[in-house]
Structure formats: structure tokens, C-alpha cells
Amino acid sequence: MERLLEVRGLEVSFRTYGGEVQAVRGVSFDVDYGESVAIVGESACGKTVTAQSLMSLIPAPPGKIGGGSIKFSGVELTALSDRQMEKYRGSEIGIIFQDPMTSLNPVMRVGDQIAEVLRKHRSLSRAEAHNRACEMLEMVGIPEPAERIRQYPHEFSGGMRQRVMIAIALACQPRLLIADEPTTSLDVTIQAQILELMKDLQKRLGAAIILITHDLGIVANLAERVLVMYAGRIIESGSSDDVFYHPAHPYTWGLLRSVPGIDSDKSQRLVSVDGTPPDLFAPPAGCAFAVRCERAMRLCYERYPEESEVESAARGAAVHKAACWLVHPEVRALMPQLEVPAG
Amino acid sequence: MIDTSQPLVEAVNMSKYFDCGKNRILKAADDVSFSICRGSTLGLVGESGCGKTTTGRVAVRLYNPTDGKIMFEGRDVHSLRGQDLREFRKKAQMIFQNPYASLNPRMTVGDVIAEGMDIHRIAGRRERVDRVNELLSLVGLAAEHSGRFPHEFSGGQRQRIGIARALAVEPEFIVCDEPISALDVSIQSQIVNLLTDLQREFNLTYLFISHDLRMVRYVSHRVAVMYLGSIVEIADSDQLYANALHPYTQALLSAVPTPDPRTERSRRRLLLEGDVPSPINPPEGCRFESRCSRSKAICRELRPSLRTIEGSHSVACHLL
Numbered sequence: 238m239e240r241l242l243e244v245r246g247l248e249v250s251f252r253t254y255g256g257e258v259q260a261v262r263g264v265s266f267d268v269d270y271g272e273s274v275a276i277v278g279e280s281a282c283g284k285t286v287t288a289q290s291l292m293s294l295i296p297a298p299p300g301k302i303g304g305g306s307i308k309f310s311g312v313e314l315t316a317l318s319d320r321q322m323e324k325y326r327g328s329e330i331g332i333i334f335q336d337p338m339t340s341l342n343p344v345m346r347v348g349d350q351i352a353e354v355l356r357k358h359r360s361l362s363r364a365e366a367h368n369r370a371c372e373m374l375e376m377v378g379i380p381e382p383a384e385r386i387r388q389y390p391h392e393f394s395g396g397m398r399q400r401v402m403i404a405i406a407l408a409c410q411p412r413l414l415i416a417d418e419p420t421t422s423l424d425v426t427i428q429a430q431i432l433e434l435m436k437d438l439q440k441r442l443g444a445a446i447i448l449i450t451h452d453l454g455i456v457a458n459l460a461e462r463v464l465v466m467y468a469g470r471i472i473e474s475g476s477s478d479d480v481f482y483h484p485a486h487p488y489t490w491g492l493l494r495s496v497p498g499i500d501s502d503k504s505q506r507l508v509s510v511d512g513t514p515p516d517l518f519a520p521p522a523g524c525a526f527a528v529r530c531e532r533a534m535r536l537c538y539e540r541y542p543e544e545s546e547v548e549s550a551a552r553g554a555a556v557h558k559a560a561c562w563l564v565h566p567e568v569r570a571l572m573p574q575l576e577v578p579a580g
Numbered sequence: 581m582i583d584t585s586q587p588l589v590e591a592v593n594m595s596k597y598f599d600c601g602k603n604r605i606l607k608a609a610d611d612v613s614f615s616i617c618r619g620s621t622l623g624l625v626g627e628s629g630c631g632k633t634t635t636g637r638v639a640v641r642l643y644n645p646t647d648g649k650i651m652f653e654g655r656d657v658h659s660l661r662g663q664d665l666r667e668f669r670k671k672a673q674m675i676f677q678n679p680y681a682s683l684n685p686r687m688t689v690g691d692v693i694a695e696g697m698d699i700h701r702i703a704g705r706r707e708r709v710d711r712v713n714e715l716l717s718l719v720g721l722a723a724e725h726s727g728r729f730p731h732e733f734s735g736g737q738r739q740r741i742g743i744a745r746a747l748a749v750e751p752e753f754i755v756c757d758e759p760i761s762a763l764d765v766s767i768q769s770q771i772v773n774l775l776t777d778l779q780r781e782f783n784l785t786y787l788f789i790s791h792d793l794r795m796v797r798y799v800s801h802r803v804a805v806m807y808l809g810s811i812v813e814i815a816d817s818d819q820l821y822a823n824a825l826h827p828y829t830q831a832l833l834s835a836v837p838t839p840d841p842r843t844e845r846s847r848r849r850l851l852l853e854g855d856v857p858s859p860i861n862p863p864e865g866c867r868f869e870s871r872c873s874r875s876k877a878i879c880r881e882l883r884p885s886l887r888t889i890e891g892s893h894s895v896a897c898h899l900l
Contacts, residue, residue, distance in 0.1 A: 279764035394855045424627035425791065426852045429835035433851060451765060454837030457844040477841040495769035496839050497798040499821060506776075507798065509769035513734050 239311060241412060241445050242268040242291070247305035249286050249295060256518045260286045262469035263305070268413065273439065273446040275460035275477075277453060277492075279514060283469040284449045285335075288415045291447075292330055293322045310412070328358035331406030331444075335418035337398035341390040347401050348374075348386030354408045373404040378434060396427035403434065410442055417449045432458055453496055457481060462555050465489050468515055468525035475547070475557030485547040485559035488526045524561070536562055582801065586654065587615035588785050589639060589753055593648035596634050606860045608634040610809040611648070613886065616802075618752070621779065621786040623800030623817065625793055625832070627856060631809040632789045633677075636755040639787055640672045652753070670700050673746035677758035679738035683730040689716075689741055690726030696749040715744040719774060736767035743774065747782075755787045760795060772799055793836050797821050802892070805829045808867040809859055811886060815893035825895045828852075828868045866898065874899055 249261040261283040268274050276284045289295050290302055293314065307314040309325065317325075334340040342350055351373055352366035361369060367386070374382035377400040390398055399419060406414055416435065420428040436459060439446055448459055456463055456477065463480040465473040465488065473486040484490045491510035497503075512529040515521055524530070527537040545565050547557045562568045591614050598606040609631040616622045624632045637643045639650055641657050650657040652668060660668050673696075676682035683692055690712045697703050703711050713723040719740040730738055739759060746754055756775065760768040776799060778784060790796050796803055797817055804814040805828065813826040824830045834850040852871050857863060863870065866879040878898050886894045 279766060396855055424856075425793070425835040426627065426831060427855065429837075429849055429851055430853075432837070433849070452837070453765070453839035454844075457839050457841040458837040481839065481841050492766060493839060495766050497794050498840070499794055499797065499833070499836060499838055501798075503798055503818075507769040507773055509773055510766035511770070513736060513767070 240267045240308075241270045241272075241310055243306075243308040244287075244291070245306045245308075247287065247290060247307065248303035249283075249290050250301055250303050252299040252301070258517050259520055260469055260517060261290070262517075262520060264466075264469075264471055265305075266464055266471060266474065268445050268447060270412070271439075271443050271445055272462065273448065273460050274462045274464065275448040275450060275456040276464045276466055277450060277456055278466035279451055281514065281517070282466045284466050285417055287466070288332070288417050288447060288449050291413075291415060292326050292332055293317075293319075294326075294332075324358075327354050327406075327411075328409045329411055330413045330415065331409070331411040332415040333399070333402045333406050333417065333419045336422055337395055337402050338422070340402060341398060343390055346387055346389060347393070351386075351401070351405050351408055354405055358409045369408070370404075373408050374401070376438070377401070377404045377407075378430075379404075395423055396430060399423060399427075399431055400434065403431075403438070407438060407442060407444070411444055413447065414439075414444045415447045415449070418451070419448070420455065421450070421452075428455075435459065453481075453493065465492070468520060469517055470525070470560065471544070472526065472561070473559040474544075474555075476555040479547075479555070479557040483547070483557070485557065485564050486526075486561045487530045487532055487563070489559075491529075532563060534562060536568070582620045583618040586618075587651075588618040588653060589787070590615040590651040591635070591639065591648070592651060594635070594638060594645045594650060595647040596631075596638050596643055597646045600860060604860050607809045607862055608859060609638065609645075610862075611885075612806075612809075612811055613648075614804055614811065614814060616753075616785055616787060618785055619779070619783045620801040621788050621799055623796035623803040624787060624789045624806060625791060625796050625803060626806035627791060627832075629808075629856060629859060630806040631859070632791075632806055633757055635806070636674070636757050636787055636789050640674050640753075640755050641668070642674070666700065670696075670749045671751050672753045672755070673749065673751040674755045674757065675739075675742050675746050675759045678762050679735050679742055680762070682742055683738055685730055688727055688729055689721075689733075692730070692741060693726070693744045693748050696745065700749055702749065711748070715748055718747065718778070719744045720770075734767075735763050736770060739763060739771055740774070743771075743778070747778065750782075751784070753785045753787070755789070757789045758791070759788075761790065761792065768795070775799065793833060805832065808856060808862055810867055810883075810896065812868065812897070813893075813895045814886065816891075819891075819893050823893075825889060825893070825900055826868075826897050827872050827874055827899075866896075 245265045247261055247264045251258045264287055278284045348370045351370035355361045355366040355369050371382045371386055379385050379400055420431050460477055463477050464471050467488050473489045484493055494508040510529055515525050523538040523540055527533040542560050542562045542565050544558045544560045547559050547564050591612050594612045596609040600606050612635055626632050638645050644658055693712050693715055694708050712726050716723055716725055721740055760771050788799050800817045803817045803820045804811045807828050813829045824833055831850045831852045854871055857870055865881050866884055869875045869879040884896045884898045886896045888894045
């Protein structure tokens with residue numbers, strides 16, 4: 238069956254004065270029609286760069302897609318010219334940026350910003366686009382859309398601006414919606430509103446979502462499948478249940494344990510992952526997490542463990558994979574007594 | 581050791597208004613009262629613009645209160661002068677939110693940490709070096725870091741430098757203003773563990789300001805919830821999370837997503853409508869009235885004051 242999105246071996250690097258930063262180092266994943274996938278990781282792990290390269294939003298230079306392929310419903314996006322790419326951007330693929338304060342045009346009426354997409358991609362007339370923009374504002378839950386449509390972004394609060402961003406991203410009914418930290422700059426009660434809205438709209442419009450976030454709570458709330466990124470690579474992927482309840486990679490394990498639950502035992506110390514992520518100017522040859530990993534073996538420093546399937550108890554529909562020698566079949570064959578971390 | 585006999589820090593009906601001109605008054609903190617016992621942590625939670633940072637700044641006398649007072653060891657902080665004030669400045673310290681902006685980029689880490697010691701003339705030249713090295717190792721950095729500049733460090737390391745600077749003058753009370761919100765998850769837990777270890781070792785008293793309800797529950801003995809300049813609920817941490825009484829606290833707790841897919845799928849959220857109103861000329865009556873699903877006529881007219889419901893659990897709501 239054809240997938241909506243197939244990414245294979247994606248490599249993105251940036252030239253800087255300090256040398257070449259290898260931000261994304263061979264990332265492969267699929268997204269099915271209507272599926273919601275989350276990419277989690279800490280800052281500078283390459284999650285935003287991955288998302289931006291799907292829409293060819295990497296500024297080049299200094300950025301460069303060094304290799305790999307991105308297939309969107311069968312079309313190779315990396316081979317498209319800028320002109321051809323415009324057909325997809327905003328029309329087939331929508332994006333919501335992290336910061337609603339800076340991603341809207343401050344000198345353009347909100348309605349015109351929504352209408353702009355519709356006029357460009359759907360060739361609607363001015364009046365039609367205006368009406369449709371009004372409907373979109375109503376759909377994302379902005380009261381009195383007919384008046385709001387004539388206002389400027391500064392007249393909207395942060396949560397309202399994010400709703401406008403969502404309206405713009407969904408105006409052309411894209412098949413894929415990329416949400417890059419959509420609620421990070423919002424307060425929790427507003428965050429809850431936006432997450433509910435996104436879930437509701439996804440159900441109604443049937444778009445697939447790629448959600449990029451560092452908040453594991455949001456992942457649990459919204460995603461069916463999770464990709465965990467570390468130092469430019471996907472180190473674990475699987476259904477939310479598999480990743481949350483049976484994490485296979487020590488990094489995922491540490492990430493999950495370093496967040497206190499709202500009802501966890503307070504007398505216990507938080508488990509923290511010591512150290513900091515590696516420098517991507519010169520990424521290590523082996524596993525990038527090895528220096529912070531309490532279970533690192535000599536092999537981990539020398540060779541990168543290719544992704545392998547994890548035998549997990551609660552197998553969902555999605556395959557559970559991890560890039561760690563602890564779960565690698567060859568290592569397990571040699572050392573069957575090796576203990577795999579458990580949630 | 582938590583000493584419950586006498587509070588170390590106490591806010592008594594403290595208010596801080598900012599004049600925005602044209603008859604507009606921003607009531608950042610309005611009639612805020614709380615007390616913190618020696619050796620304990622009071623968590624202060626709320627959404628942006630609710631007055632948490634202002635409250636923290638008044639508590640260390642970075643601002644003077646418009647009304648009411650802050651008591652420290654039984655004395656009004658605002659009335660301190662001369663030697664007494666210098667003494668207070670030493671005893672009350674602050675850790676700031678943004679580790680990228682709160683360290684002087686032109687000073688070496690050693691000078692940043694020792695600046696307070698220099699001002700208070702705590703250490704001689706040789707002791708100064710020893711003390712800086714000792715502080716660096718206390719917060720998990722190495723002695724050779726003292727000659728470097730802030731830009732050479734990561735966010736988590738910079739926050740450690742900020743903590744070492746606060747500890748340098750041997751304070752008793754530290755206001756931690758969102759000390760972890762600029763950091764990554766795996767680094768956050770490192771800093772939180774460091775703060776709790778230091779509290780135990782030096783019997784420190786914290787005012788821990790954060791919007792992260794999970795972390796606040798974890799570090800605090802007591803928690804106060806702020807909304808639009810007022811404390812709406814204050815209770816022992818376990819009590820507050822298990823039995824939140826104010827409608828806003830309930831909505832806030834319900835809004836926090838938990839890293840557990842099964843719970844997330846099954847639970848129903850109390851969604852609040854709309855946004856926080858502006859703190860400039862805020863509404864009379866209950867500040868939360870405009871978003872509260874259970875508001876009554878009285879809520880619009882009269883501002884509820886904090887009332888003790890049971891034990892040490894106080895709520896400002898007419899409905900209880």
C-alpha cells in the first residue's frame with residue numbers, strides 16, 4: 238500500500254563558521270494517511286530541521302539536504318524545483334509554527350492572511366476567499382469571525398493567534414499537517430484548548446499530523462505513533478503504547494523517568510540523564526548517547542547500532558524499533574542474559 | 581529540617597501595582613499573603629502574567645510593594661536600612677529564569693560567582709579562589725571552569741553557575757524564578773535534584789516559581805496557585821493535587837497532559853473558555869469569574885478572600 242509520506246535516509250547539514258553541523262544524520266520514517274505521528278526530542282536533536290525539510294523550508298545556503306529521499310504520495314519532493322514545490326507547500330502540506338507571535342504578518346489583516354493561501358492555491362475570487370476565511374475562523378473557534386477577520390495580529394492573544402495559524406494551515410485542506418511545537422509558547426489552559434481543537438479538526442478533516450514536541454505529555458495526548466530523536470537520528474520508534482510502556486532505548490527510558498508524574502512518589506529522587514547531548518560538528522562514530530548511557534559497552538562507542546525490531550509484549554499495529562545494541566539481534570544472540578531496560 | 585514555629589518569610593497583604601499612564605493601573609500582585617517556614621519550599625504556580633515573578637521580586641526587595649509588606653525573620657523588609665539591609669541582601673538571593681541573559685557575558689564564571697562575595701567583603705584573595713572552586717564543585721562543575729566565559733557553557737551548566745552565584749553569599753532564602761523552564765527535560769531533572777540536595781544540605785528556604793505543575797508538586801512542601809494577581813488557593817502540596825477546591829486550580833490540573841497514553845485517552849478535561857483578562861484595571865469581584873463555569877451573582881460583585889477550609893488548606897472562592 239502506498240504511504241502518504243516516505244522519508245528515507247534524510248541528511249541535512251548546515252555550513253557555519255565553526256564547520257559543518259550535521260543536524261539530521263540519516264532519518265527514515267513513514268506516515269500513513271490520517272495518522273498522527275509525534276517526533277520527540279530535546280532542543281537541537283534535529284526534529285524541527287526534519288520537519289522543515291519536508292516542506293523545503295531549509296534556508297540554502299547555509300543549509301543543504303545532503304542525501305536521502307522524501308516521497309509525498311509517490312512524488313519525490315527533493316527533486317522538485319522551487320516553483321513546483323509551491324504547489325505542495327500550504328496546499329497539500331500545511332505547517333503550524335512554534336511561535337504565533339512572530340509567524341503572522343503584523344501589517345496584514347488576519348482575514349487576508351487566510352485568504353492569501355486560498356487565492357493562491359484554490360484560485361478563489363476575492364469575495365469567495367473572504368467568505369471561506371470567515372468560515373475557517375469560525376471552525377477554529379474564534380468568536381465573531383466577521384469582525385475578527387478585519388483585525389490585525391496584534392489585536393489577538395497568543396492562543397487566538399495560534400488558532401489563526403491553524404486556520405491558515407488547514408485552509409486548503411492539506412493531507413499532511415506539520416505542527417512544530419504548536420503549544421510551547423502557550424499557557425497550559427490555552428494549550429489544552431489548542432490540543433483539543435487539533436484533535437477535533439483532524440477527526441473532521443482526516444489529515445495526517447506530524448507533531449513535533451519535547452513534551453511527552455502532549456505526545457501521549459495526541460499521537461498514535463512516536464519517533465524519538467537524539468543527535469540527528471531516530472533512536473526509537475513505535476506505537477505510543479510500546480514507546481511509553483516498553484521503552485527499549487536507554488535514552489527514551491531516561492527521558493520518561495525524568496518527568497515526574499502528577500501522582501508519582503515525591504520521596505524518590507528524579508532520575509536524571511547525566512551529561513549533555515553531543516556536539517554535531519563532529520558527531521561520534523558510535524552511538525551518540527553512549528557517553529551518557531549507564532549501560533554503554535565498548536561496542537557502543539565504536540559502531541552505530543542500526544535500527545532493529547524490538548520484541549515487545551504489547552505489540553500494537555506499528556512496528557517497534559530501536560537503534561541500540563542492547564536490543565540488536567546479533568548482540569542478543571551472543572549475550573541472551575543481557576537485560577533490556579523496562580518502563 | 582523544617583521549622584514550623586515561626587515563618588522565615590511572610591507576605592502580608594502585599595500588593596504591587598504598576599502605573600501604565602492614562603489612569604491605567606496594572607495590578608500585578610493584589611493583596612497577596614503567604615508564609616514560608618525555614619527549610620521548606622513554597623511553590624508558586626500560575627499562567628503567564630498572573631504575577632508570580634512580581635511576587636518573587638517583591639519578596640527579595642527588587643521591587644518595593646505598593647501596599648502591605650514582606651516580613652523576613654519577623655522584620656519588615658521594606659523598612660531595613662544600612663547594615664540591616666546589606667545583611668538581608670546576603671540572606672535573600674535569586675535564581676533567574678533565563679540562564680542565557682542572567683550572566684554577564686564579559687565576566688569570567690569565577691568573577692560572576694564571586695561578585696556577591698566581593699560586594700559583601702566576605703572573602704580575601706586566597707579564600708575567594710578556594711570558595712569559588714568549592715562552589716563550582718558543589719553545583720557539579722569543575723574548578724578549571726572558573727576562568728571561562730558564560731558563552732562557553734550550555735544552558736544547564738549556566739543555570740548551575742547561576743545557582744553557585746546565589747549560594748556564594750550563604751543565603752537562607754532563595755527565590756527560584758522559573759529556574760528550569762528554559763532547559764531540556766533531561767537537564768531539568770538534573771537541576772531540580774541539585775536544588776533539593778542543596779536545600780537539605782544548607783537548610784535553604786525556597787520560593788519556587790514555575791508554570792510546570794508536575795515539577796512544582798515534586799519540589800514543594802506547600803503550593804500557592806495564582807490567577808491574575810491573587811492567590812486563589814494555597815495548601816500542602818499533596819493536599820492541593822489530591823483535592824483541589826478552586827475551579828481554576830481544578831481546570832489547571834486537568835489541563836496538564838500526563839506522559840501516559842492510556843490515562844490521556846480515557847480522561848475528560850475541564851476546558852476553560854477564553855483567555856486570561858488583562859491585569860490592567862482588572863474586574864471587580866472574583867478575578868476568575870469571566871472564565872468560571874459555576875459563577876454566581878455574588879462572584880461579580882465581591883472579591884472573595886482566602887478562607888481556611890481545613891487545616892492549612894485555604895481557598896478564595898464564594899462557592900465553598
